[in-house]
Amino acid sequence: MENFNRLNDLYFKKLLGDKNRKNLTLSFLNAILNKDEREYFTDITFLDKDNEPLTLDGKLSKLDIRADLNDGTQVDIEVQVCPFKFMAERSLYYWSKMYSEQLEKSAEYKKLKKAIAINLLAFDYLEDEQDWHNIYNLLNVKSHNKLTDHIEIHFLELPKFTLKDMRKIRTSEAWLAYFSGRYTKKELEEIAMTTPAIKEAVEFENTFLQDKIERRAYEQREKAIRDYYSYMSAYKEEGLEQGLKQGLQQGLQQGLQQGLQQGLQQGLQQGKLEEKFRTATNLLKMGFDIETISKAVELSREKIQELSEKK
Numbered sequence: 001m002e003n004f005n006r007l008n009d010l011y012f013k014k015l016l017g018d019k020n021r022k023n024l025t026l027s028f029l030n031a032i033l034n035k036d037e038r039e040y041f042t043d044i045t046f047l048d049k050d051n052e053p054l055t056l057d058g059k060l061s062k063l064d065i066r067a068d069l070n071d072g073t074q075v076d077i078e079v080q081v082c083p084f085k086f087m088a089e090r091s092l093y094y095w096s097k098m099y100s101e102q103l104e105k106s107a108e109y110k111k112l113k114k115a116i117a118i119n120l121l122a123f124d125y126l127e128d129e130q131d132w133h134n135i136y137n138l139l140n141v142k143s144h145n146k147l148t149d150h151i152e153i154h155f156l157e158l159p160k161f162t163l164k165d166m167r168k169i170r171t172s173e174a175w176l177a178y179f180s181g182r183y184t185k186k187e188l189e190e191i192a193m194t195t196p197a198i199k200e201a202v203e204f205e206n207t208f209l210q211d212k213i214e215r216r217a218y219e220q221r222e223k224a225i226r227d228y229y230s231y232m233s234a235y236k237e238e239g240l241e242q243g244l245k246q247g248l249q250q251g252l253q254q255g256l257q258q259g260l261q262q263g264l265q266q267g268l269q270q271g272k273l274e275e276k277f278r279t280a281t282n283l284l285k286m287g288f289d290i291e292t293i294s295k296a297v298e299l300s301r302e303k304i305q306e307l308s309e310k311k
Contacts, residue, residue, distance in 0.1 A: 004209070006179050007122055007158075009064075009079050010221045014214070015204060016077065017046055017065040024204075025067070027197035029075065031171035032118060032133070032154065043070040066098065072113035074098050081225065083123045086295050091117050091153055093291065099150070118154045120179065125157055132160035132176065166190055174198050228286060277307065284308050 006012070016025045022044050030040050047066040064078040076098050080087060099115040126134055136153045137146050161176045163169065166187070169177075174195040177183050183191070192199035208214050276297045283293045290304045297304075 004181070004205070005081070005222060006181055006205070007079050007081050007120065008218055008221055009081075011205075011208065011218055012079050012120075013065055014208065015201060019046055021200075021204065022046075024197050024201060025065070027171060028077075028175050029069070029118075031175055032156070033116070034172070041069045041071070041073070044068070064094075074102065074113060074115040075118065076116070077118045077120065079120045079122075081122045083125075084296075087119060087121070087125055087155075089295055090292065091119050093295075095151065095153060112150065114150045114152065116152045116154070118156065120156045120158070122158050124159050126155060129157075130160065132157050132162075133172070169194055171195055171197070178202075280304055280307050 006015075015021065016028055025044055026041055029035075029044075033041075035041065045068045047068060064076055067075050069075060076094060078091070078094070084090070095115055095117040098117070099112065102112050102115075103109075134155045134157075136151075136155075138148060138151050139146055156176065158176065158180045161173075161180055163173055163177050163183070169191060174191050175198070177191055178188065178198050178201060188198065188202055192202055208218075276299055280293050280297045280299055280303075283296065284290075284304070284307060288296075290301055290308065293299075294301045294304050
């Protein structure tokens with residue numbers, strides 16, 4: 001299949017979120033977290049709570065991979081295809097939920113385990129960073145000493161990734177090359193010769209595409225994502241256009257330059273506010289939670305709740 005999107009979150013979760021292929025997930029995690037043979041994670045238990053099931057009615061629920069590793073480490077892997085300027089805030093928010101939910105089992109802080117968030121991005125997000133893999137911890141701003149190793153947030157930016165030497169490829173690079181979609185079938189075969197996990201991933205991909213039900217689900221997910229971003233773009237243009245029209249009308253009625261400027265400003269503000277309401281309403285329909293919508297459109301949680309009740 002041409003232009004197959006390996007970052008389609010439904011496919012991604014089928015590939016790396018299934019207990020029958022947990023060896024692939026462990027390969028990915030051990031590579032990205034740079035574990036050597038003495039520190040390898042050897043087992044993983046997937047945690048599917050409110051992220052399942054994925055519906056195919058056009059709603060875009062948050063779909064990620066949550067799991068416990070054999071030493072108790074919590075991990076969350078999320079894929080983001082289209083640019084989202086609040087990735088840091090969203091990642092921190094879901095990291096905090098993952099970390100705090102451990103206390104459901106025990107209220108003793110000493111039993112809290114490390115929590116790791118991994119964000120695989122198909123766009124440039126960290127403008128001041130040149131590397132494709134950046135890791136964030138909690139550090140002292142003066143000494144740079146780490147306060148705790150319990151927080152670790154990774155950003156993997158595919159546009160910044162370049163495979164330098166096919167003959168000396170690391171497992172982490174092999175995985176990024178696979179998900180980037182920039183390498184030919186022949187090149188992937190070469191990579192698979194040195195990285196067995198990639199060979200198995202390619203074989204699973206072929207099986208996935210031959211399954212009519214799985215392929216249909218994949219195509220519907222791709223359509224839902226395309227429609228969502230198309231709608232968002234249309235709402236933005238419509239809101240700006242309405243704001244300009246309202247501003248011009250008010251300015252002309254006042255007949256003064258001051259009135260024109262004031263009308264334009266008010267119209268733009270009103271248009272932007274109406275745009276926010278429309279965007280928030282559509283995000284609610286698509287299944288996003290109130291906290292995420294509030295941050296994305298910069299409206300209060302109370303206003304989002306009010307829109308939700310009117311929906």
